[in-house]
Amino acid sequence: MNASITPITMPKFGLAMTEGKLAGWMVRPGATVKAGDDLADIETSKITNAYESPAAGVLRRQVAQEGEMLAVGALIGVLADADTSDADIDAFIAQFNAEFSAGAAESADDTPPEPSVIDVKGRALRVLDIGHGDGDPIVLIHGFGGDIGNWLFNHAALASNRRVIAFDLPGHGGSGKDVGPGSLEFFSSVVVDLLDTLGIERAHLVAHSLGGGVALTTVKNAPSRVASLALLAPAGLGPDINMAFIDGFISADRQKTLIPVLSYLVHDKGLIGRKMADDVLRYKRLDGAVDALRQVAAANFADGHQTDNLRPVLESVPPTLVIWGKDDEILPSSHAAELPDAITVEILPDTGHMPQMEQSEEVNSKIRTFLAR
Amino acid sequence: MSKKSFRQAINEAMRLEMRRDPRVIIMGEDVAGGQGGTSGVVDAWGGVLGVTKGLYTEFGPERVLDTPITEASYIGAAAGAAATGLRPVAELMFVDFVGSCLDQIMNQTAKFRYMFGGKARTPLVIRAMFGAGFNAAAQHSQALYPLFTHIPGLKVVIPSSPYEAKGLLIEAIRDDDPVIFLEHKVMYDDEEEVPDEAYTIPFGEANLTREGDDVTIVAFGRMVKLANEAADKLERQGISCTVIDPRTTSPLDRDTILDCVADTGRLVIVDESSPRCNMAADISALVAEEAFDALKAPIRRVIPPHTPVPFASVLEALYLPDAAKIEAAVKAVMNHKVTEAA
Numbered sequence: 001m002n003a004s005i006t007p008i009t010m011p012k013f014g015l016a017m018t019e020g021k022l023a024g025w026m027v028r029p030g031a032t033v034k035a036g037d038d039l040a041d042i043e044t045s046k047i048t049n050a051y052e053s054p055a056a057g058v059l060r061r062q063v064a065q066e067g068e069m070l071a072v073g074a075l076i077g078v079l080a081d082a083d084t085s086d087a088d089i090d091a092f093i094a095q096f097n098a099e100f101s102a103g104a105a106e107s108a109d110d111t112p113p114e115p116s117v118i119d120v121k122g123r124a125l126r127v128l129d130i131g132h133g134d135g136d137p138i139v140l141i142h143g144f145g146g147d148i149g150n151w152l153f154n155h156a157a158l159a160s161n162r163r164v165i166a167f168d169l170p171g172h173g174g175s176g177k178d179v180g181p182g183s184l185e186f187f188s189s190v191v192v193d194l195l196d197t198l199g200i201e202r203a204h205l206v207a208h209s210l211g212g213g214v215a216l217t218t219v220k221n222a223p224s225r226v227a228s229l230a231l232l233a234p235a236g237l238g239p240d241i242n243m244a245f246i247d248g249f250i251s252a253d254r255q256k257t258l259i260p261v262l263s264y265l266v267h268d269k270g271l272i273g274r275k276m277a278d279d280v281l282r283y284k285r286l287d288g289a290v291d292a293l294r295q296v297a298a299a300n301f302a303d304g305h306q307t308d309n310l311r312p313v314l315e316s317v318p319p320t321l322v323i324w325g326k327d328d329e330i331l332p333s334s335h336a337a338e339l340p341d342a343i344t345v346e347i348l349p350d351t352g353h354m355p356q357m358e359q360s361e362e363v364n365s366k367i368r369t370f371l372a373r
Numbered sequence: 374m375s376k377k378s379f380r381q382a383i384n385e386a387m388r389l390e391m392r393r394d395p396r397v398i399i400m401g402e403d404v405a406g407g408q409g410g411t412s413g414v415v416d417a418w419g420g421v422l423g424v425t426k427g428l429y430t431e432f433g434p435e436r437v438l439d440t441p442i443t444e445a446s447y448i449g450a451a452a453g454a455a456a457t458g459l460r461p462v463a464e465l466m467f468v469d470f471v472g473s474c475l476d477q478i479m480n481q482t483a484k485f486r487y488m489f490g491g492k493a494r495t496p497l498v499i500r501a502m503f504g505a506g507f508n509a510a511a512q513h514s515q516a517l518y519p520l521f522t523h524i525p526g527l528k529v530v531i532p533s534s535p536y537e538a539k540g541l542l543i544e545a546i547r548d549d550d551p552v553i554f555l556e557h558k559v560m561y562d563d564e565e566e567v568p569d570e571a572y573t574i575p576f577g578e579a580n581l582t583r584e585g586d587d588v589t590i591v592a593f594g595r596m597v598k599l600a601n602e603a604a605d606k607l608e609r610q611g612i613s614c615t616v617i618d619p620r621t622t623s624p625l626d627r628d629t630i631l632d633c634v635a636d637t638g639r640l641v642i643v644d645e646s647s648p649r650c651n652m653a654a655d656i657s658a659l660v661a662e663e664a665f666d667a668l669k670a671p672i673r674r675v676i677p678p679h680t681p682v683p684f685a686s687v688l689e690a691l692y693l694p695d696a697a698k699i700e701a702a703v704k705a706v707m708n709h710k711v712t713e714a715a
Contacts, residue, residue, distance in 0.1 A: 018562075174570075253578075254578055255581065274581065274584060282536075282568070282572070285574060286568060286571070287573075
């Protein structure tokens with residue numbers, strides 16, 4: 001690079017400035033300037049300012065046109081001595097612009113798919129919709145206090161040959177915080193609304209914990225919409241529920257008090273870190289989040305027991321897989337006992353209430369095998 | 374959720390609260406963003422640093438009040454408005470201007486609840502930018518949070534990131550007591566993920582940005598980022614640090630500081646305010662009194678000298694704490710050897 005060439009770039013006049021407009025050149029191409037001479041007028045959202053030449057030389061090029069809006073740091077002109085060849089100046093401009101745009105594009109590369117908030121019959125639901133394939137899509141339904149992040153290790157794996165949709169239940173994650181009565185019937189009606197909105201006739205439901213109860217309720221109320229069920233430690237199959245977890249999850253307001261509560265979720269307590277607790281706290285700080293949790297808890301675990309008994313639904317379900325962690329401290333794995341013969345039950349050793357996180361590969365493989373049967 | 378700057382996060386907090394509660398109003402110099410004069414342009418700037426951009430056009434002159442350049446009058450008016458039912462967010466622009474309206478803050482606003490037997494509420498937020506690092510010279514660079522922390526009756530908030538700023542400002546606006554909300558002027562372009570919805574972060578509850586075994590670092594505002602930079606480097610050298618962002622200097626989360634010092638036995642405090650009677654001095658006294666037996670080394674303070682903030686950029690850099698100075702202080706406490714008594 002020729003050391004006698006000075007790039008003239010969009011200046012940053014104030015903290016707020018991210019881009020500026022070249023309002024007008026004050027020097028013609030070919031004119032000689034001293035350092036400090038006014039080169040151009042730069043207009044920002046705040047003010048129009050004269051831009052003084054950073055060096056002496058000849059203004060060889062006006063790269064930016066008058067009226068053009070450019071990001072701070074973008075090339076607007078080239079200053080050099082009279083001896084520098086035009087070819088050198090062209091090469092300088094090409095290299096500068098390539099490096100500048102590469103720097104801008106760098107942050108855009110390799111970004112993971114982002115969830116979006118969509119309108120589902122008047123409700124704002126945060127949805128992450130990925131994958132393509134011929135079979136019926138999968139809808140992932142998380143549990144009490146969860147969100148789409150609960151499927152971090154499963155979503156992409158299941159979406160290798162199929163459309164897979166994760167969403168935040170009302171009151172949870174990035175969805176609207178109105179949970180109506182907070183009952184399984186309510187959440188199930190939202191699942192059907194989501195299927196309608198996305199134009200999905202029939203879906204496989206992969207559901208965790210309270211979401212399992214939502215999925216079973218959906219089979220009860222709208223059997224034609226459910227192709228199969230994969231239930232991970234589902235609610236609705238027995239009366240027991242660890243209320244120390246439910247109450248603690250609602251009331252804990254700092255990492256120190258939340259981490260012991262979250263530890264109930266897993267067999268390997270080392271999995272619960274500050275980051276996980278911080279994510280939960282961030283969700284709970286959202287306006288309406290804690291009220292929503294209280295409402296859901298009141299509707300589903302009012303007297304320290306599960307409100308809904310969904311065992312009768314299992315008498316006539318589509319193909320169903322049940323996976324349970326043997327050491328589940330929230331909903332005991334004994335709730336998987338004495339299910340109808342048609343239902344495949346897998347009890348995973350050394351696993352707590354979050355098999356999809358603690359044994360993600362095994363759970364993914366079991367679900368894929370189940371769907372491919 | 375999307376990436377938002379410190380500036381946008383603060384703007385969004387005010388916008389959401391103004392939509393939620395009609396009693397919330399904004400007032401200050403140029404907050405209507407360059408309205409006035411003969412140009413006919415409305416909200417061209419959005420305040421001197423673009424923080425209130427768009428509020429005037431959305432909420433109008435009834436709720437976004439451009440004031441004369443007389444802090445004494447409009448901070449007093451804001452206090453009166455708060456005492457009589459509104460929830461003003463008054464912008465002091467540079468915190469260095471507080472001298473012109475200190476009586477209104479110190480002797481009136483801060484005392485109302487106490488002097489009126491608990492019957493007065495003053496839901497006033499005073500926003501101001503503070504801090505050095507922007508070559509704004511001695512009269513526009515001070516970090517005066519110890520001054521406010523000294524006055525009972527005020528809550529004092531120093532956000533350390535965009536996420537923190539939004540949640541803490543919404544908490545401030547909903548609080549029924551006067552809150553001084555201080556924004557470091559070098560941070561306005563810092564970005565991170567910030568939820569689109571309203572959320573609140575409670576006062577008096579420190580945030581641990583990382584946890585380690587060897588040294589506890591307490592830092593405020595922009596210093597939190599520098600402390601984490603230093604802790605990253607130290608981690609690679611085998612020294613693990615806890616970094617505490619107290620979020621508010623008043624109330625101060627004493628328990629978290631004492632707990633962490635009990636765990637690590639070593640304390641470094643990073644405070645960019647003038648060193649006499651600042652937060653570093655305050656926390657040093659707290660730990661010396663309450664956790665003396667836990668200390669394995671003397672407390673180290675990373676603080677500026679007791680001088681005005683210099684204008685010259687090399688001198689300003691010399692004046693301010695930075696990651697290298699924090700790293701050196703941590704190493705010094707790690708290397709401390711207790712001399713055996715003879």
